[in-house]
Amino acid sequence: MSAAQISRKFRLxxxxxxxSVLLLVLILLVVVFGIVEPVFFRPRVLFDVFAIVGExxxxxxxxxxxxxxxxxxxxxxxxxxxxxxxxGVVWGATAxxxxxxxxxxxxxxxxxxxxxxVISRTKIPPLVTTLATMYLxxxxxxxxxxxxxxxxxxxxxxxFSNTDLFGVLPIQAIYLLVAFVVxxxxxxxxxxxxxxxxxxxxxxxxxxxxxNARRIKFGIYTLIGLLAGxxxxxxxxxxxxxxxSMGDYLNFEVxxxxxxxxxxxxxxxxxMRGTFIGVLIIGVLKKGFTLLNFSxxxxxxxxxxxxxxxxxxxxxxxxxxxxxxxxxxxAEEAPVPQT
Amino acid sequence: xxxxIAISREAILGGILVAFIVILALTTNFATTSGIYSFLLDVSxxxxxxxxxxxxxxxxxxxxxxxxxxxxxAYTAGALVKEGAPMILFVPAALAVGTLLAGLNGFITVxxxxxxxxxxxxxxxxxxxxxxTFLPQSGWIENLGADFTWFxxxxxxxxxxxxFIVAALVIVVAAFVMKYxxxxxxLYAVGGNQTSAVYSGIKPGATVMKVFFVEGFLIAVSALxxxxxxxxxxxxxxxxxxxxxxxxxxxxxxxxxxGSGKIVGAALGxxxxxxxxxxxxxxxxxxxxxxxxxxxxxxxxVYITVADFGKIxxxxxxxxxxxxxxxxxxxxxx
Numbered sequence: 001m002s003a004a005q006i007s008r009k010f011r012l013x014x015x016x017x018x019x020s021v022l023l024l025v026l027i028l029l030v031v032v033f034g035i036v037e038p039v040f041f042r043p044r045v046l047f048d049v050f051a052i053v054g055e056x057x058x059x060x061x062x063x064x065x066x067x068x069x070x071x072x073x074x075x076x077x078x079x080x081x082x083x084x085x086x087x088g089v090v091w092g093a094t095a096x097x098x099x100x101x102x103x104x105x106x107x108x109x110x111x112x113x114x115x116x117x118v119i120s121r122t123k124i125p126p127l128v129t130t131l132a133t134m135y136l137x138x139x140x141x142x143x144x145x146x147x148x149x150x151x152x153x154x155x156x157x158x159x160f161s162n163t164d165l166f167g168v169l170p171i172q173a174i175y176l177l178v179a180f181v182v183x184x185x186x187x188x189x190x191x192x193x194x195x196x197x198x199x200x201x202x203x204x205x206x207x208x209x210x211x212n213a214r215r216i217k218f219g220i221y222t223l224i225g226l227l228a229g230x231x232x233x234x235x236x237x238x239x240x241x242x243x244x245s246m247g248d249y250l251n252f253e254v255x256x257x258x259x260x261x262x263x264x265x266x267x268x269x270x271x272m273r274g275t276f277i278g279v280l281i282i283g284v285l286k287k288g289f290t291l292l293n294f295s296x297x298x299x300x301x302x303x304x305x306x307x308x309x310x311x312x313x314x315x316x317x318x319x320x321x322x323x324x325x326x327x328x329x330x331a332e333e334a335p336v337p338q339t
Numbered sequence: 340x341x342x343x344i345a346i347s348r349e350a351i352l353g354g355i356l357v358a359f360i361v362i363l364a365l366t367t368n369f370a371t372t373s374g375i376y377s378f379l380l381d382v383s384x385x386x387x388x389x390x391x392x393x394x395x396x397x398x399x400x401x402x403x404x405x406x407x408x409x410x411x412x413a414y415t416a417g418a419l420v421k422e423g424a425p426m427i428l429f430v431p432a433a434l435a436v437g438t439l440l441a442g443l444n445g446f447i448t449v450x451x452x453x454x455x456x457x458x459x460x461x462x463x464x465x466x467x468x469x470x471x472t473f474l475p476q477s478g479w480i481e482n483l484g485a486d487f488t489w490f491x492x493x494x495x496x497x498x499x500x501x502x503f504i505v506a507a508l509v510i511v512v513a514a515f516v517m518k519y520x521x522x523x524x525x526l527y528a529v530g531g532n533q534t535s536a537v538y539s540g541i542k543p544g545a546t547v548m549k550v551f552f553v554e555g556f557l558i559a560v561s562a563l564x565x566x567x568x569x570x571x572x573x574x575x576x577x578x579x580x581x582x583x584x585x586x587x588x589x590x591x592x593x594x595x596x597x598g599s600g601k602i603v604g605a606a607l608g609x610x611x612x613x614x615x616x617x618x619x620x621x622x623x624x625x626x627x628x629x630x631x632x633x634x635x636x637x638x639x640x641v642y643i644t645v646a647d648f649g650k651i652x653x654x655x656x657x658x659x660x661x662x663x664x665x666x667x668x669x670x671x672x673x
Contacts, residue, residue, distance in 0.1 A: 072457075074460070118638070118642075122642060122645060123645040124595075124638075124641050124642060124645055125595065127401075127454070127456045128595050128637070128641055129638070129641075131403075131456070131585075131637070132634045132635070132637035132638040132641070133634060133638070134634070135582055135630045135631070135633055135634030135637070136630070136631055136634030136635055136638070137634075138630045138631075138634075139627060139628065139629065139630030139631025139632065139633075139634055140631050142627035142630060142631075143625075143627060143628060143631060146625075244627075249464065251460075252460070252461070252464050255457070255460075256461075259457075265453065265454060265457050266454070295471065295472070297467070297468045297470075297471035297472050298468065298472050299468075300464050300467060300468040301464070301465055301467075301468025301469055301472055302468070303464060303468075304461045304462065304463075304464035304465035304466075304468060305461075305465055307457075307460075307461035307464070308447065308458065308461045308462070308465070311447070311451065311453045311457060311458065311461070312447065312451050312453070315451035315452055315453055316451070
């Protein structure tokens with residue numbers, strides 16, 4: 001193959017980027033669900049997808065930061081559950097919403113800080129740390145709650161989750177967009193995003209270039225803790241019941257959204273835009289399955305299969321790129337890495 | 340290792356285990372024939388599974404779907420018995436199911452170079468969804484009869500269950516394999532240093548693939564040992580069992596970085612983790628304290644394996660010396 005042919009192939013593959021394929025999948029899903037169940041095309045129903053994925057979306061954005069560094073937070077769902085239970089207990093005991101909000105956010109942020117502390121200060125890998133704290137947070141929330149379910153939150157609190165803008169657009173869409181714009185800005189433009197991906201790509205090199213890796217790691221796990229707390233509040237506003245199953249399977253949804261979006265589980269490569277589309281795909285699936293009266297178990301099964309397939313697809317894509325890179329390296333003499 | 344602290348980790352674990360048993364024997368009715376019998380009966384599956392996961396953790400991998408694989412194994416055995424299959428048929432079939440499901444995890448992990456923890460996390464979800472969606476009555480089968488339960492309930496000298504004899508056999512065989520076979524040494528090598536393993540002629544991919552099969556086989560044995568003590572099977576009771584297996588292996592000193600640890604350690608770890616949960620029940624703590632306790636145990640056990648205590652001690656000494664010097668200085672100046 002000549003150098004010109006290869007470079008054309010490269011331009012083509014760049015055009016058909018991961019995100020555009022994802023976008024196509026998203027549109028296809030919407031169309032398919034819409035054909036099978038035409039009610040799906042009603043704006044009120046279609047936009048409800050945003051309301052469904054509000055919590056998962058917020059956590060997935062922070063998770064993209066974390067997975068970019070080669071880390072992961074398996075316990076994020078049970079961190080949300082713990083914050084939700086704390087909110088329920090405090091609200092039940094004092095009937096004060098502001099106090100309940102503050103304490104719920106404090107607990108989830110502290111939980112995130114604990115993860116960050118262990119991961120940045122000891123040699124325990126993030127996977128193992130958060131696997132252990134996943135069980136820990138789950139257990140703590142069960143100990144606090146026992147068999148109780150907390151309900152009956154005031155309308156003034158639920159309004160933060162149940163308001164529709166222009167009568168159709170759930171307010172979660174705004175939360176998600178604002179969080180996305182801010183976090184995407186830091187990810188794509190600032191030094192933070194470069195350092196995050198750098199930590200995933202070659203941690204030693206980043207540390208030797210004078211970056212405080214410990215502070216960044218501590219910061220991102222604290223951030224996902226805080227956002228899990230915020231997500232818990234949004235969740236409670238929408239479903240107004242704090243119980244000990246509210247965090248089940250949330251970590252799967254969050255991680256699936258991020259990996260679907262093209263962020264590599266090995267770190268070093270990531271995309272906030274991809275995560276955003278990944279979150280919407282999950283929302284459309286969930287809404288579509290609900291409309292078709294499929295059970296939650298079919299949804300979980302499908303999500304698990306999607307997660308595995310996206311892991312495989314991403315791995316194949318990387319192997320293909322590495323191969324193409326080697327071919328190009330052989331075709332062009334001494335390739336100069338461009339930054 | 341330093342000569343002064345040449346007591347092995349396994350000896351310490353054994354000591355803890357004995358201390359636990361003595362405390363339980365003194366404070367409860369643990370030290371009766373039925374108490375010991377039921378302890379041995381219940382700990383056997385955890386021992387076998389902890390050894391399986393321990394071998395996997397040696398190579399730096401993990402299997403979060405170990406619990407849900409057990410569910411499939413139990414279901415296979417139960418469904419075949421219900422169809423009238425003899426033990427010679429349903430046991431191998433159930434073992435094959437476990438081995439193949441773990442092998443699938445291994446295949447995806449090795450072939451596509453994806454971390455096993457994420458693959459098995461996703462598989463865990465696929466399995467749970469599969470139970471409820473595709474198995475009749477979510478896989479619940481009752482009235483299996485003596486064909487199924489006779490082995491699980493049989494005992495030697497009225498005190499040693501047959502299941503514990505199987506577990507003891509697994510300990511001996513696994514310890515032998517780890518110490519004296521090429522495969523065992525390859526496990527240590529792959530977990531310890533992949534590059535030097537490759538240079539000494541070991542194929543890491545093939546080794547990891549094999550250890551997934553072995554793990555799946557042992558998980559299946561463990562699932563059968565547990566299932567065959569009951570007259571019914573319900574796959575969902577196995578959801579979350581991996582927590583005990585992983586905690587047991589890590590408490591037993593299997594390093595998550597691979598390359599170090601002993602089979603006996605994993606078995607002792609299983610005993611300790613299991614006794615802790617028994618103790619909680621004796622002290623009247625609810626079942627859901629288990630999650631918090633096991634999570635904390637995993638974290639502490641892993642911290643002990645990774646922490647460089649010499650370094651920490653030196654750091655503390657330096658800090659104290661500095662503080663002492665500072666107070667001396669202020670004392671002198673005032």
